[in-house]
Amino acid sequence: xxxxxxxxxxxxxxxxxxxxxxxxxxxxxxxxxxxxxxxxxxxxxxxxxxxxxxxxxxxxxxxxxxxxxxxxxxxxxxxxxxxxxxxxxxxxxxxxxxxxxxxxxxxxxxxxxxxxxxxxxxxxxxxxxxxxxxxxxxxxxxxxxxxxxxxxxxxxxxxxxxxxxxxxxxxxxxxxxxxxxxxxxxxxxxxxxxxxxxxxxxxxxxxxxxxxxxxxxxxxxxxxxxxxxxxxxxxxxxxxxxxxxxxxxxxxxxxxxxxxxxxxxxxxxxxxxxxxxxxxxxxxxxxxxxxxxxxxxxxxxxxxxxxxxxxxxxxxxxxxxxxxxxxxxxxxxxxxxxxxxxxxxxxxxxxxxxxxxxxxxxxxxxxxxxxxxxxxxxxxxxxxxxxxxxxxxxxxxxxxxxxxxxxxxxxxxxxxxxxxxxxxxxxxxxxxxxxxxxxxx
Amino acid sequence: xxxxxxxxxxxxxxxxxxxxxxxxxxxxxxxxxxxxxxxxxxxxxxxxxxxxxxxxxxxxxxxxxxxxxxxxxxxxxxxxxxxxxxxxxxxxxxxxxxxxxxxxxxxxxxxxxxxxxxxxxxxxxxxxxxxxxxxxxxxxxxxxxxxxxxxxxxxxxxxxxxxxxxxxxxxxxxxxxxxxxx
Numbered sequence: 001x002x003x004x005x006x007x008x009x010x011x012x013x014x015x016x017x018x019x020x021x022x023x024x025x026x027x028x029x030x031x032x033x034x035x036x037x038x039x040x041x042x043x044x045x046x047x048x049x050x051x052x053x054x055x056x057x058x059x060x061x062x063x064x065x066x067x068x069x070x071x072x073x074x075x076x077x078x079x080x081x082x083x084x085x086x087x088x089x090x091x092x093x094x095x096x097x098x099x100x101x102x103x104x105x106x107x108x109x110x111x112x113x114x115x116x117x118x119x120x121x122x123x124x125x126x127x128x129x130x131x132x133x134x135x136x137x138x139x140x141x142x143x144x145x146x147x148x149x150x151x152x153x154x155x156x157x158x159x160x161x162x163x164x165x166x167x168x169x170x171x172x173x174x175x176x177x178x179x180x181x182x183x184x185x186x187x188x189x190x191x192x193x194x195x196x197x198x199x200x201x202x203x204x205x206x207x208x209x210x211x212x213x214x215x216x217x218x219x220x221x222x223x224x225x226x227x228x229x230x231x232x233x234x235x236x237x238x239x240x241x242x243x244x245x246x247x248x249x250x251x252x253x254x255x256x257x258x259x260x261x262x263x264x265x266x267x268x269x270x271x272x273x274x275x276x277x278x279x280x281x282x283x284x285x286x287x288x289x290x291x292x293x294x295x296x297x298x299x300x301x302x303x304x305x306x307x308x309x310x311x312x313x314x315x316x317x318x319x320x321x322x323x324x325x326x327x328x329x330x331x332x333x334x335x336x337x338x339x340x341x342x343x344x345x346x347x348x349x350x351x352x353x354x355x356x357x358x359x360x361x362x363x364x365x366x367x368x369x370x371x372x373x374x375x376x377x378x379x380x381x382x383x384x385x386x387x388x389x390x391x392x393x394x395x396x397x398x399x400x401x402x403x404x405x406x407x408x409x410x411x412x413x414x415x416x417x418x419x420x421x422x423x424x425x426x427x428x429x430x431x432x433x434x435x436x437x438x439x440x441x
Numbered sequence: 442x443x444x445x446x447x448x449x450x451x452x453x454x455x456x457x458x459x460x461x462x463x464x465x466x467x468x469x470x471x472x473x474x475x476x477x478x479x480x481x482x483x484x485x486x487x488x489x490x491x492x493x494x495x496x497x498x499x500x501x502x503x504x505x506x507x508x509x510x511x512x513x514x515x516x517x518x519x520x521x522x523x524x525x526x527x528x529x530x531x532x533x534x535x536x537x538x539x540x541x542x543x544x545x546x547x548x549x550x551x552x553x554x555x556x557x558x559x560x561x562x563x564x565x566x567x568x569x570x571x572x573x574x575x576x577x578x579x580x581x582x583x584x585x586x587x588x589x590x591x592x593x594x595x596x597x598x599x600x601x602x603x604x605x606x607x608x609x610x611x612x613x614x615x616x617x618x619x620x621x622x623x
Contacts, residue, residue, distance in 0.1 A: 007447045009477045014451055014466055015486045018458040022493050022500070164497045286496060 050282060057159050058278040061177060062270055064151035065185075070266045073143045073189065074259040080139035081254050082247075084131040088124075089243040095388055096124045097238050102368050113214060121209040125202035128250055130396050132201060136193045136258075140186040148185065152178045165285065173281045180277035181269065188272075189265035196261035197254060204253040208246045216241035323421050330417030339409050346405050347398055354394045362389035445550060449569050450487055452553055453507050457494045459560055460503045505553065505564030509571050511594075513547075520600035522581060526573065529566070529592035538587050538596055540577070545585065545596065548572045 097120060104116030152174040156162065162170035220237035227233045366385035370377055455466040478486075495501040516523040526547055528536065536549035553568040582601020587594065 005477045007451075008480060008483050011447055011451050011454065012478050012483045012486060014454045014458070015483065015490050017466060018454045018461070019486070019490050019493065021458050021461040022490065164499055166498045 050279075050286060053161060053164075054275075054279045054282050057156055057161055057173070057177075057282065058274055060155040060159050061152055061278060062274055064155040065148065065181070065266060065270060068147040068151040069144050069185065070259075070263045072147045073140070073266075074255070074262045076143035077136050077139055077189075077193075077258055077262070078251065078255045080135040080143070081132045081258070082251050084135040085128055085247050085250050085254075088128055088131045089239075089247050092127055092388075093124060093243055093246070094235050094239045095385075096120055096127070097235050097242070099123070099365050099369060099389075101235070103365070113217070117206075117209050117213055120213070121202065121206040124209075124246070125205035127392065128205060128246075129198055129201045130392060132197060132250075132254055133190065133194055134396075137186075137190045140189050141182065144185050144189070145182065148178050148182060152181075161282065169285050173285050176281035176284065177277050180281070181273055184269040184273040185266060188269040189262050192261040192265035192268065193258060196257050196264070200253045200257045201250055204249040205246055208249045209242065212242050212245050213238070326421030327414075327417045330420055331413055334417070335409065335413035338413070339406070342405060342409055343402060346401050350398045350401050351394070354390060354397055358390045358393055359386075362386045365389055445552070446570060449550060449552060450507075453504070453569065454487070454490065456553075456561060456564075457490065457500075457504055460500060461494070463560075503561045503564055505561070506567035507569040509551075509567035509569070511547070511571050511573050513573060513575070515575070518597075522577065522579065522598040522600075524575065524596040524598070526594040526596070527592065528571065528589070528594050530568075531571075531589070531592070531594070533587075533589045536587070536589065536594060538585050538594075540581070540585050540598065543577050545575045545577055545598070546573070547575075547594065547596065 100116045100120035100123065103119045104112050153171070156170045156174035156177065157167070159170070161173055165173075216238040217234070219241060220234035223237045224230060224234040363382075363386055366382045366389065367377075369385055370382060458464075458466045491504075491507060494504055511526050511528050513524055513526040516525070524545065524547075528549065528551065531549060531551045535552065536547065539546045548571065550570050551568040577598065580601055581598040583599045586597040586599075588597075589595075
């Protein structure tokens, strides 16, 4: 072995040792690696540094989101829910009381108060549950966005990432993490609320109705008698006496349960998504720095790596464009058609099922209401009564179904389109062209 | 192969290691039975290490840039052409000046704090190999007269109307290390 070969070999060994040290953060205290905190300097293979960065950031983000989002979101969501509950009391309670009173007269022993209470609390409880969920679904994004943003920014900004990669990179990483988590958090919170609030709302409505309805009907009847026997006066009095009590109780129940539901939803979202969100945000930025952005300081005209940085940057642009085009093309070709077919089928199924389950009851209820109120068969009134009984249910069931099916279809097609696009790029040698720019020529 | 350049690259590797770990590079054992990597492979690994180390700004600011293209001024002094090149801390024997086919090539090595075990807290001045090629716009003749004074390399080229020169393509800066190694 010549002297030069021996030296080259020694240089190579030194490079490998330094490479390992850079990737793992360094094995000894007092060096750069010690800035990562205890335990950071464990030796590892490729990607160990990135993994350890991700682990540290993930824990910080987790704590910050637990603290900020779980604490703040319920208050905002309760405010949204309260508005919807009030609206439902104003718009719907009177109709439900009317229908329940009619149905209560159809018992074997004449008017059955218990039946009225049961029917009213079932129907109105379900309506309130739907309204509250709607409010949570619509308000969750807004309720978590601001807190999620500040939680991610502070968690990443005060972490080792900001120390090692700089403020700008930390900002970009935190914004990527936030984007990845927002939808998941919103969906999980809505899901947890759907499960957690159903019984609570029904119980609260039921208790309020059973406590207040007898006295409200008494008061209503005396008002009706003194007002010339107008049944609408009875209904108005019952609604007024019942409305506030129901609203207060349900809001109180939502407040109690929502905190727990939000916490469960946040935990579920963090468990399922946080690791991937943090890891991919950090990987993406590290790759971006390595292949173009964040050029090292060099002398005028660039130095050893100047050509390499420009070359990689120049190639990664077309690569990204080409992948983007292929993915978009795949989605256009396959997803659009499949989506419209599957959604049409789903909507048809949901309509048929709603028709089977609800339409008969709605028509019967509307006719019974007409008979009880007198005045003959008014087609407009009947149509309105039927519509009121099934429209909300139909809307909710179709909306839920479409949302779930859409997510399913998009996930399938996105995965397939991305996989095909990447495979095509690899076959055409685009990725090889990208990697060939890394290194010295 | 230029053994000094290998040593300078090794110094840079040790400097990165020291900056990362706070400790000196452990003594490298005797070469193992595996075949020695080629110079090109080692240079690639070195480039990869540099790129990896510079991902972190904290590290990057402590590791001086390796290899550079020196700045220069060109003057016409009567019939002569005078080129001044900024090469601070470079010894005369580490600089090579060649003029051929209408191109003046200035190359060399700036040695760092060789073998130093000091820890670097800020490294901005580049070191290692440097390379600069300059197309000469006028016909010049004779050997270039070279003088190095206070970090400024002065190259004087004499006019020669009979010298018929051809232009050569300017080499890219990324070939600096390869040229210096050969």
